[in-house]
Amino acid sequence: MSVKENALSILALGGVNEIGKNMYVIQYSNDIVIIDCGAKFPDESLLGVDLIIPDISFLQENKEKIRALIVTHGHEDHIGGIPYFLKKLNVPIYATRLTLGLIELKLKEHNLLGDTELIQINSDSKLEFGEMVLDFFKTNHSIPDCLGVTMHTPEGTVVHTGDFKFDLTPMNDQYPDIHKMAKIGSEGVLVLLSESTNAERPGSSPSEHLVGSHIEEAFMQAKQKVILSTFASNVNRVQQVVNAALKTNRKLALIGRSMVNVVTVAIERGYLEVPDGMLIQPQEVDSYAPERVAVLCTGSQGEPFAALSRLSSSNYRDMSILPDDTVILASTPIPGNERDVSRIIDNLFQLGAKVIYGSGTVTGMHVSGHAYQEELKLMLTLMKPKYFIPIHGEYRMLHQHRLLAESVGVEKDHTFIINNGDVVDIENSVARQTRKVAAGNTFVDGVGVGDVGEIVLRDRKQLSEDGMLVIVITLSKTERKIVSGPDTISRGFVYVQNSEDLLKNVNRLVTKTVNDLQSEKIYRWNIIKQTIKKELGQYLFNQTKKKPMILPIIIEI
Amino acid sequence: MSVKENALSILALGGVNEIGKNMYVIQYSNDIVIIDCGAKFPDESLLGVDLIIPDISFLQENKEKIRALIVTHGHEDHIGGIPYFLKKLNVPIYATRLTLGLIELKLKEHNLLGDTELIQINSDSKLEFGEMVLDFFKTNHSIPDCLGVTMHTPEGTVVHTGDFKFDLTPMNDQYPDIHKMAKIGSEGVLVLLSESTNAERPGSSPSEHLVGSHIEEAFMQAKQKVILSTFASNVNRVQQVVNAALKTNRKLALIGRSMVNVVTVAIERGYLEVPDGMLIQPQEVDSYAPERVAVLCTGSQGEPFAALSRLSSSNYRDMSILPDDTVILASTPIPGNERDVSRIIDNLFQLGAKVIYGSGTVTGMHVSGHAYQEELKLMLTLMKPKYFIPIHGEYRMLHQHRLLAESVGVEKDHTFIINNGDVVDIENSVARQTRKVAAGNTFVDGVGVGDVGEIVLRDRKQLSEDGMLVIVITLSKTERKIVSGPDTISRGFVYVQNSEDLLKNVNRLVTKTVNDLQSEKIYRWNIIKQTIKKELGQYLFNQTKKKPMILPIIIEI
Structure with missing residues (x-):
């Protein structure tokens, strides 16, 4: 991302159009601050994947500009990506006492404790990175010690709410600091990033x-x-x-x-x-x-x-x-x-x-930790932002949050619903969304990070639905004929003992296919393999309506 | 099932401890009546399975006793198994006009129309099968033309509610026939089978x-x-x-x-x-x-x-x-x-x-078709059964339905929560649950019915999570050494281009394993294969924390 001098840019590397793997980036001139570094659990379509973390290639390309990772609170969708992030980038981490404790637990598990600077902050802290000055405000959420982040830049003030609700009778004195929020709003907010989890729910969340x-x-x-x-x-x-x-x-x-x-x-x-x-x-x-x-x-x-x-x-x-x-x-x-x-x-x-x-x-045994519609309107009203970026939610939540913003006076075209990677640039107090950086999902599978991707997952999907059939044939190079096989190995396809006839026909079909090719003097392996796959795939689909993965193996002796 | 003369037996082949594939069996002496023949959609753990239908081996063993399949209404979980059932057993089907229309659609798709007798009934019909006399009562549900079934036997009366709610301002005059239900109850009900879908929901369902x-x-x-x-x-x-x-x-x-x-x-x-x-x-x-x-x-x-x-x-x-x-x-x-x-x-x-x-x-755009708690209590009160078998629900629903039955006067030990296959025998007005017949899930996968089972699904699960690795080695019988390979084919495991080192090490490890065995004069294929699987499985798990399926293929020349 080539940023002009004295320009402000905001983007998400995770957390919009999804619930999970929150990661937001604020850049002013040549200084980058990251907010949160979360993970997300895969749904059942991502076969075998253990965890999803943000693609951070944009950050790797701009690593010399990164000044800090600020963590708003200690939930997995805000801290779960940190160990993987630290293996690529060494960035000082700023968080409150409890949040740091939970991050340390995580680093200990990954044997990373001590590799990175962990700096404890609280809601009175003030941090300076280049021309950016950061301060913080207390919020209430379903975990203690949560912060919202205020970033003052020469271009204007950017506020990131973190996750929050307005519980006015909270446990353990974890009051949201409404007075401080009001003061920030009075002083003028250029851009508000506010979480959208419960933007579909009317009313206020119970205490x-x-x-x-x-x-x-x-x-x-x-x-x-x-x-x-x-x-x-x-x-x-x-x-x-x-x-x-x-x-x-x-x-x-x-x-x-x-x-x-x-x-x-x-x-x-x-x-x-x-x-x-x-x-x-x-x-x-x-x-x-x-x-x-x-x-x-x-x-x-x-x-x-x-x-x-x-x-x-x-x-x-x-x-x-x-x-x-x-x-x-x-x-x-x-x-x-x-x-x-x-x-x-x-x-x-x-x-x-x-x-x-x-x-x-119904049971009274659970309340949500995320603001409902009336609370989201309260945050928007307190902050009175010129521009609004709803974050932390799937599209329908961001959409509803936009409607809430309009209802309390944010101008219609001043809300940006962004995708991960979309950049909002603000220059001379005008925001525009015109460009995009790399962003997406990095899959953690076992100890591998990023070693599975769409092709591997597509194979797993085919294997999971219809299994596979390995066909082994030994061909004589000199005599140009089958000397042993075809031998068939079936896994995840059909019960072999129930399907003897089917498998006999498979062998017959493969033999015929190979013999026909040989008699036409076609000896190239890839043609033989392709033909087996095609003929056999057609036959099996007609017979079983299944499409197992077919793996022909040819040995030439 | 060996039934005594003049004894009454009731069982489910599907529909209890699950939502879906309803199938109930009522036998008096040597006459069997089946109620419903449903299908169920698989959850994501049943990889590649298209449909689940009841295991009907009990019915196949007793086919000469089966007199009728009564279908209470036209929903998939009550008619979806019929085409598969008819391919095994030819039984006349009794249902109302709309239900028969939907069954005919289904038979047409399977090219089975005309193979079986389809007999139209209505709530005034009376059927006799041996010493059983069946009549029916109108119910209201989210599809028109639904029936409850009353089976009069010398031992007593069995009532099966079908799916129902008490909508007293229904569409198209589909009133539940409360007067007829009250009359049945007044005349005495020995056993009530009543649906439990909404037994967890207090109150009454909206109209x-x-x-x-x-x-x-x-x-x-x-x-x-x-x-x-x-x-x-x-x-x-x-x-x-x-x-x-x-x-x-x-x-x-x-x-x-x-x-x-x-x-x-x-x-x-x-x-x-x-x-x-x-x-x-x-x-x-x-x-x-x-x-x-x-x-x-x-x-x-x-x-x-x-x-x-x-x-x-x-x-x-x-x-x-x-x-x-x-x-x-x-x-x-x-x-x-x-x-x-x-x-x-x-x-x-x-x-x-x-x-x-x-x-x-919330939106008012949907109401459930199934009775809530107060309506279930109304059915129990109308029928006043001596014995109660809650059906059509998962365990917690059956459990809650039992509590509802107790609350309106059914004796505590007169409720039977059964599993599919459990038989309730009633003799001299005393019900006992002592024995079990074969029951379970038959998987439909493509055109195959019952050709996938636990082993195939276990393989699919392993393949879906970590993929597979095929290892091909050619051994010389005379020289007792590897003449070509190992060649490795990886699918759904890791990206090959990202994992060249890993795959090189795999080849080295396999070569060493095979050479070591050969030098110990161990030539038996199954030992070689087992050893490769063990050594390689251990290595790959250590390196990647994944457990791909390993398929060693040995060619001897």
Whole structure:
């Protein structure tokens, strides 16, 4: 990206037209600041892919200009890409105390701790990079210690909200700093980037405090063990579970690696208060009276290898769910996870448990951490931006957010709905979206980063749907004829024992195809292979309506 | 199943602990009646499987006893298995006029029309099979012409509700016959089988009539074309769309094969009234003023090849969605389909359309066809059964339905939550669940029925996640050494061009493995293959954290 001197440019490398892998770039003149570096979990169409991270080739090309990675909060879609990012680029990371703790956990897992400068900031910090001056404001979200970012440039002020809601009765004094936001707005905002997750939802999101009273009530009524599953990162909700356990005189066991990790960091850093002696090990659970113990575990999204799933299928060594235990799913399934969550609920009922589940507003066991429409309008009203870029959402959310912006006075053509890679340039207070840089998905598969792509995934898709057929033929170079084979190996296609006739016909067809070619004096391997693929593919599709991958292997001796 | 003389047995071959492939079997002495023969769509874990139908081996073993297949209504999960069933068993089919029309469509597609006796019945019909006497009662559901089934046997009366709700202001006079149900209940019901789809939902389902007023309002407000997508089989909703089009003076085009088919059958058989000249062809749409035309199409569940998906991606030849057109999704995504539906909504917004979407109760554009809790309690109260078998639902739904039954007086141990294949035997008015017959899933994949199973699917899963590596080696029998290869073919594993070093090391490792074995005078192919798989699998996992399928191929010359 060739940027003019004294020009301001804004772009996303991830996070727009999607939920996940947030990464935003603000450049003024020759200084680049990155906001967030998230990951995204693949949907079922990305066969075998473990994680998706942003394509950072634009940053690699401009690495000498990068001054900082600012991280707004400690959720996976904002920090999950950091280890992969650091393997390519060494950039100092700025974040609050809890967020840094969670980043450190991640770097430790990847053996990267110590390689990069980690700088703790808070909402009063001020940072200068070239002619950019950054300061911050407190927001409230489903994890503590969140920041919005204000970037003052000679061209004007850019505000990035991070993830937020306006919870005015928050846990642990995590009030959104409305006064500071108002002041920023009064001083003039050139561009606002605001998150759009719940832009489709009318009204305002309920306070996290409401969840607390429902958890407490469930703990009171439970006659046996209570098992509660929620996102480990929702430290405020964890605090409410601790409070309910305390009030009902229960010990608390933690199950699930991320639950143990996050709770440990949160206690160490002062974001979670747990009385001494309350925490017990999972294997101690059974030694307490059931009405004196509770369990807090991961897996509320139905993840097959997480604690709740293993507990529900009696596949966890240290303790069991017994009849009349109470299981609480303190979350709402993210679209795509409903089936896995439902399967767990079925299993829990079969174990005889009392299960409290359903969408959060029905059970009162979950509230969203993201602003609804009225809150988004409040942010827009506080900031009064000249230009608006809705971020952090799929297209329909960005679209609805644009309508909200118009409803509170942002001019119609002053909202930019961008794709990842689209650049908004602002010069002399006029914003234009005209150019594009490289952006996209980088797939993490096993330890490989970027070593699978569309061709590999297309092959996996074909293999997954109809399997494959390997055909091995040995040809004599001198006699120009088949000396052994065809031998057929079928995987993922049909049961061999049920399909003997089919496979015999396959062999006959391949033999005939090869013999015909030989008699026409066609000996070139690639022609023989292509012809086998074509003839056999046609035959198999007619017979089975399947299109297995056909791999002819020719050995010449 | 060896049944005693004069004994009554009830079982499900599909439909319990699942939504889909409903098939229930009632046997008295030597006479078997089957109720429904449905199919089910596979979830994403069943790679490449097109359709799931019940395993009918129990029926094949008892074919001389089967007297009838009674079909309660024309939905896929009740009729979708019929073509596959008829290829194995020739059984007369009894159903109402519309249901038979939809079954005939299906048989025509499979070239089976005329092979089997199709007998039209209505709610006044009476059928006798041995000592069983069957009669029927009208119910209301999201498709017209639905029946409940009453089976009188010397042992007592068995009632099967079919799918139902209590819509007391229904479309087209499809009133549930509450008086007849009350009479059946008064005369005594031994066993009730009642559907459980919405057993988790409190209250009563709204009337289909409410949808009509919302559709009409949207048609009134639309300034351009209206495109409405719903289930083709919901003939009553289609009628309301026709009415709204009539009221707003719009022509109506139908897009999607099943929409055209179902509407044609419904008009022919008198379940749908469409004024002459109202229907136009899709390619005529653009020749009308946009405010004078509407489109009714399939694909409301986000099916990738259905009409709405193609329209939303501008991938449909005959007409286009233009800015300011109104698109209505008159349905709620079935769990698992949310992502596909969301993608379509995103695309529609990008085309500039006004999109009316969201859960049915919010937009008023959809109501469920299945009874909520209060309606299920009404059915249980009307029927006053001694024994209760909740059907048509996943475990948690059956479980909640059991609690509802208890709440209206069914004795706690008189409810049987069964699995497919579990038999409930009733003798001397006492029900017991003690034995099991073969039951399960038969997969339809292409034209193959039952030719894929767990091994094939396991292979597909491995192939889909990590791909495969074929290793070809040619060994000399006389010299006992490798004469050519190893040659490596990688598909769905890694990009070859990015992984040259890895693949070189693979070749080195295989060569060494084979040479080592040869020098130890180990020549047996299966040992060589096993050793290659083990060594190479270990190496590749260490290097890549992937586990591709490894297929060593040895040619001996």
